[in-house]
Amino acid sequence: MIALIARLLGVNTLAAGLITYGAAALLLGGSLWGYGAYKHHEGYSAGQLAERLVWQEQQRRAQIKAEAKAKAQQVEIDAAALEYAKQQHADEQHIASLEEDIRLQKDEDLGPSDPKTGPACHAGIPARVSIGIDGVGR
Known part of the structure; x- marks a missing residue:
């Protein structure tokens, strides 16, 4: 094979070899080198x-x-919101109860009007004026 290459190229046998x-x-x-590059790329991808x-x-x-x-x-937030709503409801009921007690006390302070002597006269602010002032203050 080297001899064939030497004849085709026109060089001596040593150069052809x-x-x-x-x-x-x-x-x-x-x-x-190509196989190594292929394996390197394959390992890099893996x-x-x-x-x-x-x-x-x-x-x-x-x-x-x-x-x-x-x-x-969120569970903690929901629990706090529920507790807050319950407290608000309880506060509203307590305030309503206190306002009712105030009205009853004012009615009691004024006392029943006596038809013979006229309305009871007490020192202090009349109930209507006091209730009006309370309304303005809120």
């Missing part, structure tokens, strides 16, 4: 995929943890 073996070495070296999967799993766990925390906080 060097050219042939050099070409073979170049072809073999390029093939090995590593990227593995890291991406780990990162996605961490993100999923962090999201689940954040959702659980938000849910717990």
Whole structure:
């Protein structure tokens, strides 16, 4: 084969041998380099995929943890809102009860009007004026 290459190229047998073996070495070296580059790229891609999967799993766990925390906080907020609404209702009832007691006390302070002597005369602010003042003050 080297003799055939030497005849085609018109060089002596030694030069043809060097050219042939050099070409073979170049072809073999390029093939090995290409295979190494292919394997490197394949390993790099596999590593990227593995890291991406780990990162996605961490993100999923962090999201689940954040959702659980938000849910717990919402439960606390709902409980506080319910307690506040109950307290408001109790305060409204207490205020209504106190206002009713005030009206009853004012009626009692004025006393019943006696038809013979006229309305009872007491020192202080009349009930209508006091109730009007209370209304303005609120």
